[in-house]
Amino acid sequence: MAQVRALALVILLAVSCASLGAAADNAANTTTTTTTTTTAMAPAVSPTSADAAPPPTGWLKAHATFYGGADASGTMGGACGYSNLYSQGYGTRNAALSTALFNDGASCGQCYKIACDRKRAPQWCRPGVTVTITATNFCPPNWDLPSDNGGWCNPPRPHFDMAQPAWEKIGIYRAGIIPVIYQRVPCVKKGGVRFTINGHDYFNLVLVTNMAPVRALAMVLLAVGSALMATADDSAGNPTTTTASSPATNPPAPTGWLKAHATFYGGADASGTMGGACGYGNLYSQGYGTRNAALSTALFNDGASCGQCYKIACDRKRAPQWCKPGVTVTITATNFCPPNWNLPSDNGGWCNPPRPHFDMAQPAWQKIGIYSAGIIPVIYQRVPCVKKGGLRFTINGHDYFQLVLVTNVAAAGSIKSMEVMGSKSTNWMPMARNWGAQWHSLAYLTGQSLSFRVTNTDDQTLVFTNVVPSGWKFGLTFASKLQFK
Numbered sequence: 001m002a003q004v005r006a007l008a009l010v011i012l013l014a015v016s017c018a019s020l021g022a023a024a025d026n027a028a029n030t031t032t033t034t035t036t037t038t039t040a041m042a043p044a045v046s047p048t049s050a051d052a053a054p055p056p057t058g059w060l061k062a063h064a065t066f067y068g069g070a071d072a073s074g075t076m077g078g079a080c081g082y083s084n085l086y087s088q089g090y091g092t093r094n095a096a097l098s099t100a101l102f103n104d105g106a107s108c109g110q111c112y113k114i115a116c117d118r119k120r121a122p123q124w125c126r127p128g129v130t131v132t133i134t135a136t137n138f139c140p141p142n143w144d145l146p147s148d149n150g151g152w153c154n155p156p157r158p159h160f161d162m163a164q165p166a167w168e169k170i171g172i173y174r175a176g177i178i179p180v181i182y183q184r185v186p187c188v189k190k191g192g193v194r195f196t197i198n199g200h201d202y203f204n205l206v207l208v209t210n211m212a213p214v215r216a217l218a219m220v221l222l223a224v225g226s227a228l229m230a231t232a233d234d235s236a237g238n239p240t241t242t243t244a245s246s247p248a249t250n251p252p253a254p255t256g257w258l259k260a261h262a263t264f265y266g267g268a269d270a271s272g273t274m275g276g277a278c279g280y281g282n283l284y285s286q287g288y289g290t291r292n293a294a295l296s297t298a299l300f301n302d303g304a305s306c307g308q309c310y311k312i313a314c315d316r317k318r319a320p321q322w323c324k325p326g327v328t329v330t331i332t333a334t335n336f337c338p339p340n341w342n343l344p345s346d347n348g349g350w351c352n353p354p355r356p357h358f359d360m361a362q363p364a365w366q367k368i369g370i371y372s373a374g375i376i377p378v379i380y381q382r383v384p385c386v387k388k389g390g391l392r393f394t395i396n397g398h399d400y401f402q403l404v405l406v407t408n409v410a411a412a413g414s415i416k417s418m419e420v421m422g423s424k425s426t427n428w429m430p431m432a433r434n435w436g437a438q439w440h441s442l443a444y445l446t447g448q449s450l451s452f453r454v455t456n457t458d459d460q461t462l463v464f465t466n467v468v469p470s471g472w473k474f475g476l477t478f479a480s481k482l483q484f485k
Contacts, residue, residue: 058183059115059181059182059183060158060181060182060183061117061158061179061180061181062157062158062159062160062179062180062181062182063152063157063159063160063177063178063179063180064095064114064116064159064160064161064162064167064170064171064177064178064180065152065159065160065161065162065167065176065177066161066162066163066164066166066167066168066171066176067096067161067162067163067164067398067399068163068164069164070164070165071092071165072085072091072092072094072163072164072165072166074398074474075092075094075096075136075137075163077396077397077398078096078136078137078138078398079096079102079105079108079137079138079401080105080108080109080135080136080137080138081108081207082108082136082207082209083207085136088209088210089189089190089209089210090134090136092163092164092165092166093131093132093133093134093163093165093166094133094134094135094136094137094162094163094166095112095133095134095135095136095137095160095161095162095163095166096135096136096137096138096139096153096160096161096162096398097135097137097138097139097159097160097161098139098141098152098153098154098155098157098158098159098160098161099138099139099140099141099153099154099155099156100155100156100157100158100159101135101158101159101160102135102138102139105138107135108135108136109134109135109136109187109208109209109211110134110135110184110187111132111133111134111135111184111185111186111187111188112132112133112135112160112182112183112184112185113130113131113132113182113183113185114130114131114132114133114160114162114170114180114181114182115129115130115131115170115180115181115182116170116171116178116179116180117178117179117180117181120179121175121178121179123172124171124172124175124178125170125171125172125178126169126170126171126172129169129170130170131162131166131167131169131170132185133160133162133163133166134187137161137398138401139152139153139159139160139161139400140153140400140401140442141153141154141155141442142154142400142442142444144443144444152177158182160180160182186212187211187212188212189210189211189212190210191210192210193208193209193210193211194208194209194210195207195208196209256381257313257379257380257381258356258379258380258381259315259356259377259378259379260355260356260357260358260377260378260379260380261350261355261357261358261375261376261377261378262293262312262314262357262358262359262360262365262368262369262375262376262378263350263357263358263359263360263365263374263375264359264360264361264362264364264365264366264369265294265359265360265361265362266361266362267362268362268363269290269363270283270289270290270292270361270362270363270364273290273292273294273334273335273361276294276334276335276336276436277294277300277303277306277335277336277435277436278303278306278307278333278334278335278336278436278437279306279405279435279436279437279438280306280334280405280407280436280437281405283334286407286408287387287388287407287408288332288334290361290362290363290364291329291330291331291332291361291363291364292331292332292333292334292335292360292361292364293310293331293332293333293334293335293358293359293360293361293364294333294334294335294336294337294358294359294360295333295335295336295337295357295358295359296337296339296350296351296352296353296355296356296357296358296359297336297337297338297339297351297352297353297354298353298354298355298356298357299333299356299357299358300333300336300337303336303433303435303436303437304414304416304433304457305333305414306333306334306414306436306437307332307333307334307385307406307407307409307413307414307415307437308332308333308382308385308412308413308414308457309330309331309332309333309382309383309384309385309386309413310330310331310333310358310380310381310382310383311328311329311330311380311381311383312328312329312330312331312358312360312368312378312379312380313327313328313329313368313378313379313380314327314368314369314376314377314378315376315377315378315379318377319373319376319377321370322369322370322373322376323368323369323370323376324367324368324369324370327367327368328368329364329365329367329368330383331358331360331361331364332385332413333413333414335359337350337351337357337358337359338351339351339352339353340352350375356380358378358380384410384411384412384413385409385410385411385412385413386410387408387409387410387483388408389408389479389481389483390408390479390480390481390482390483391406391407391408391409391454391462391464391479391480391482391483391484392406392407392408392477392478392479392480393405393406393452393464393467393468393477393478393480394407394475394476394477394478395450395468395472395474395475395476395477395478396474396475397440397474398474399444399446400442400443400444401440401441401442402420402440402441402443402445403434403438403439403440404418404420404431404438404439404440404441404452405437405438406418406437406438406439406454407437408479409456409484410483410484410485411456411458411460411483411484411485412456412457412458412460412484413456413457414437414456414457415433415437415439415454415455415456415457416455416456416457416459417430417431417454417455418430418431418439418452418453418454418455419431419452419453419454420441420443420445420450420451420452420453421450421451421452421453422443422445422448422449422450423448423449423450423451423466423470424448428453429441429443447470448470449466449468449469449470449472450466450467450468450472451463451464451465451466451467451468452464452467452468456484458484460484460485462482462484464480464482467480
């Protein structure tokens with residue numbers, strides 16, 4: 001938020017202490033549940049001692065499918081947030097877990113030793129081998145299919161959707177799905193735990209990787225203490241002088257304008273504002289540039305305000321010495337400014353509810369304020385967003401989980417609801433806000449052209465028919481020719 005920040009980070013790792021059996025090199029998080037074939041399981045037979053799976057003591061029963069291709073490239077990303085599993089050291093030994101195993105993400109990073117269960121399907125098992133995988137992704141339910149025929153990850157089934165190279169260590173490719181036995185084992189890693197920090201000031205998003213042995217990371221507590229001292233030189237504080245200035249240099253009349261305060265972050269080039277709680281990623285390439293801001297809880301509205309535009313002016317009636325006269329700046333909401341309960345709302349806890357507050361990209365803030373103030377009183381109002389071209393849709397995720405980022409939204413700027421329809425259906429399926437400007441669907445839509453029906457927060461609705469062609473791939477962006485007015 002405000003310019004000079006004393007940032008105290010305390011990272012607390014609470015790990016589970018269950019000591020479970022061994023692991024080798026593993027892999028983490030990715031997409032889920034594309035099963036190639038559905039083959040009937042053979043009747044149980046008695047395996048020979050030479051090629052039997054490990055004895056069942058301490059082992060549990062499940063099933064396993066595979067996805068991600070022969071090189072496991074399709075397993076990158078995923079619900080645990082590990083992103084590139086190659087560079088993170090997880091390789092191709094990874095799997096997506098069903099709801100029964102995933103535990104709302106608490107199982108991310110856990111290691112499992114898995115063997116094909118020759119007692120239940122000897123013809124589809126590779127004898128005498130096991131593989132150790134790392135949990136790196138979530139395999140969502142598919143309620144359209146029964147649990148024993150396609151809905152493999154439906155609760156309460158324990159199921160592993162494994163990276164193909166790992167699955168083929170224990171199963172015959174054309175089976176598609178195999179019965180398995182599994183057990184938790186300690187993870188084996190080289191080197192220490194790694195911390196990757198993203199986010200922005202007052203919002204530090206820490207990815208914890210390379211965890212060994214066995215420990216499932218139960219919690220990361222990031223305590224951010226920020227002392228923002230109110231000085232006139234280079235730190236943030238409320239300006240002390242409140243003498244009214246000449247009306248000739250005042251900003252626009254207050255009719256329809258509301259009061260707030262504004263600080264800045266991200267550096268002179270706003271590079272520190274990239275990413276953030278709306279999910280826009282690189283704000284330069286997405287067209288949002290340096291005119292952006294993080295909103296306090298009172299304005300952010302749990303992400304529903306992402307993409308909205310605000311015209312802001314420094315309030316010369318409250319602090320004339322810190323304002324640049326006669327200018328306004330229009331910003332787009334691209335991030336969240338979280339509360340700081342360790343500091344009072346009028347001295348450092350600027351984004352604490354119920355305060356309306358803008359933590360602006362520095363170049364935008366400096367259009368209206370004097371740098372040395374750090375924090376300024378402002379007046380603001382919602383304004384229509386002006387964009388070139390149509391809405392854009394970026395699709396990430398995996399089969400049965402499409403995560404769609406909607407960008408370049410004009411007029412209201414923000415989305416109220418969204419639906420998707422595949423070319424194999426005539427029914428619109430509602431999508432849910434996942435986070436920020438990202439919406440998700442749990443349907444299987446791979447290989448179909450996609451249409452979206454989008455309603456903005458001004459209750460205007462547009463239909464984007466077949467905006468995504470049938471040959472689409474995850475990670476691609478599709479631009480439309482339609483735009484809100």
